[in-house]
Amino acid sequence: MEESDLTVLFKPFPTSSTSIDPIDHSDAVVDQQSDTWNRSCSTQIPGSPISQSESIVLGVLLQPEYLSPVVARADVIYDSDTTGLEISREDVGCIGEFLTYQISRRLIIRNIPRNPKRDQAVEQSIWSLQKLPVEDDKVSPQSSSLIVVVPHIPDQPTEWPFYLPDVRAFAIEIAGSKLSIHHLARTRPTLSHTKSFHNPTADVDSERSQRMFKRMLEVLKKRFEKPDYIKRVNHDTVVARERYQKVYQDLKAKHADRLCRIFAMNGYEGKGCREVDKIFEELGIASFCICLWEEIYEIPTAARRNGYYNEVVRSKASSEPLSQFVGFADLGCGSGVLTDVLLQEGWPGYGIDARSRKIWKSFDDYVQSHLTESILIPYVIDQTPTGSEDDASYRSDKMDPFYTIPGSPHTYHSGHFANGTFLICNHGDELTAWTPLLASLSQSPFIVVPCCSFNLAGRRFRAQRPLCQVEGERSRESSKRSTYQLLINYVENLCNEIGVVPQKEWLRIPSTRNLAIIGRTYGPGSKLSKDLKKDESRQAIVKEIIRREGGTEGWNAMVAKLKERQPSGADDGHSRCS
Known part of the structure; x- marks a missing residue:
């Protein structure tokens, strides 16, 4: 590791003597090399305009989750572009100045860890500096810039955050086609000749910071090589990331340990991480649903958790009947x-x-009373559990969606839902295509997380009909798509046919099948309505879709076979038709 040229240009500000340090360093000798910059690593990159280079570097620094898996995000709490540049020598984020460089922008970000119990949130100052024109300078000022990052941490803390390089500051220098990362070592007290004391930072992995800088260099190089790169998917289009991650952290802290113990009690701890991952997958979906519901129904979280839910619902304006949260139905709850x-x-x-x-x-008993073993036979199909007309009349006469048939040991569900019931289908497979159809019959909102491709008869298929093709798309282009992508298009087009406006969100859950399709508005710009006068027309539309898609012959046989199969784990994969 060589000394950097930045050492000559760097003029440190006097350090404040008011910093609090719980360890007595009176017998320690302070390292005098704390103002020396060292070059950590460097690489060659394609030349870029100065504005583009700054944008690329800031884009990486503002997305620390790509640099460390323990960081959730970075929140910008100050930007000089919007509030004006303020510089104070007493500011913890202001450590000095660089000759021949001029400050053009300052940001202050707060790194939010994924696990607040293990890691603390840390603020950092990001200084963007542009090189001033200097006579006889070999590097063009249009292609030279410096980004300096300073953590807001005392120089001698009791514990250094694991996800940050163990340095006082680091700088990213772009000089022409060369990208370099430099660091300023922290002031470390050394042992005196007469006494010894424990330095809490002495055991820190000396290679960790270098690995982090190399990782940062790799990410930056990729971004410079592909400056026009556009992400394949965009998260947080329906629910804000900050709100979702806050709710997820709360749910994980509140329920994860309890659920892991329940899984262990039932013998699922020995099946690898797959079963445990399902806990966090469901916690992620629950977090998304809660954020979405609080936005749709405007129910304060504090009021709901303090037992005032019914009062809040009753106080809603009666002119918006479906602004009230009727309830949810988890189809194929596993x-x-x-x-x-x-x-x-x-x-x-x-x-x-x-x-x-x-x-x-x-x-607990309350949850058990709301989990029901029931076979779903949608009332809009022509089949009945035993095939007799008496079964059909018995089912249609029941207002309660749950019903039984004399001589059958099973409980059935007719597919009737109270208007406005929020339907959830998470990897429901056989129920994936059915969910938007059933929701349309009661004009209910829903969320579907597709996985395996099944048609309306409960048979595996690859959606290749014109229904799943975008207008103007050639069949050859459609054939190149995966079965999963075709299923997504298939469900989206079903939503369009029944008059719902589908929204897509790539959920932040530990699953490769993490796309959610949300339906909460029927018709362009219209809100959900429980207009019962149109019930017959909605049934006619659904029945026409069923007829065109080949009918539902074999649904009962499929359900019976599924019923007989024994689960192999806590969730038995994804085949869980209800």
């Missing part, structure tokens, strides 16, 4: 984790599945 978390958080609803899980008995 292990029941999602239903459990939502119920525990005060949201009324229930979960149904064709097979009960032994893990259900580990939930």
Whole structure:
């Protein structure tokens, strides 16, 4: 590691003597090399305009989650471009100045860790400096800039954040086609000749900071090589990332340990990380639903958790009947984790599945009473559980969606939902295509997270009909798409046919099948309505879609076979038609 040229240009400000240090360093000798910059690593990059170079570097620094897996995001709490540049020598983020460079912008960000119990949030100052024109300078001022990052941490803290380089500051220099990262070592007290004391930073991995700088250099180089790169997907288009991550952290702290113990009690801890991942997947979906519901129904979180939910709902204007949260129905609830978390958080609803899980008995009595083993036979199809007309009349006469048939040991669900019930289908497979159709019959909002491709008869298929093709798209282009992408297009087009405006959100959950399709508005700009006068026309539209898609022959046989199959784990994969 060589000394950097920045050392000559750097003029440090006097350090403040008011910093609090719980360790007595009276017998220590302060390292006099604390103002020396060292070059950590460097590489060659394509030449870029100065404005583009600054934008690329700031883009990486403002997305620390790509540099460290323990960081969730960075929040910008100050930007001189919007509030004006303020510089104070007493500012903890202002450590000095660089000759021949002029400050053009300052940002202050707060790094938010994924696990607040383990890591602390840390603020950092990001200084953008542009090189002043200097006579006989070999580097063009249009292609030379410096980005300096200073953590707002005392120079001798008791513990240094694990996700930050263990340095006082670091700088990213772009000089022509060369990209370099330099660092300023922290002031470290050394042992005196007469006494010894424990330095809490002495055991820090000396290679960790260098690895972090190399990782940063790799990411920066890729960004410079592809400056016009556009992400394939965009997160946080429906729910703000800050709100979602806050709710997710709260739910994880409140429920994760309890749910992990329940899984362990039922013997699922030995099945690898797959079963445990399902807990955090369901917590992520629960967090998204809660954020979405609080936005749609305008129910304050504090009021809901303090038991004032009913009063808040009753106080809503009667002119908007579906602005009230009617409840949720988790179709194909599997292990029941999602239903459990939502119920525990005060949201009324229930979960149904064709097979009960032994893990259900580990939930409290209230949750168990809202998890039902039930076979879903949609009332709009021509088949009945036993095929007799008496079954059809018995089912249609029941206002309660749950019903039984004499001689059958099973409980059935007719697919009737109270108007406005929020339907959830997370990896429901056989129910994926059915969810928007059932929601349209009751003019209900819904969320679908597709996984495996099944048609309306419950058989695996690859959606290749014109329904799943975008207008003007050639069949050859469609054939290049994956079965998963075709399924997404298929569900989207079903939504369009029934008059719902679909929204897509790539969820932040530990699953490769993380796209959610949300339907909450029917018709352009119109809100949900429970206009019962149009019930017959909605049924006619759904029945026409069923007829065109090949009918539902074999649905009962599929459900019966699924019912007989024994679950292999807490969730039995994704085949869980209710």
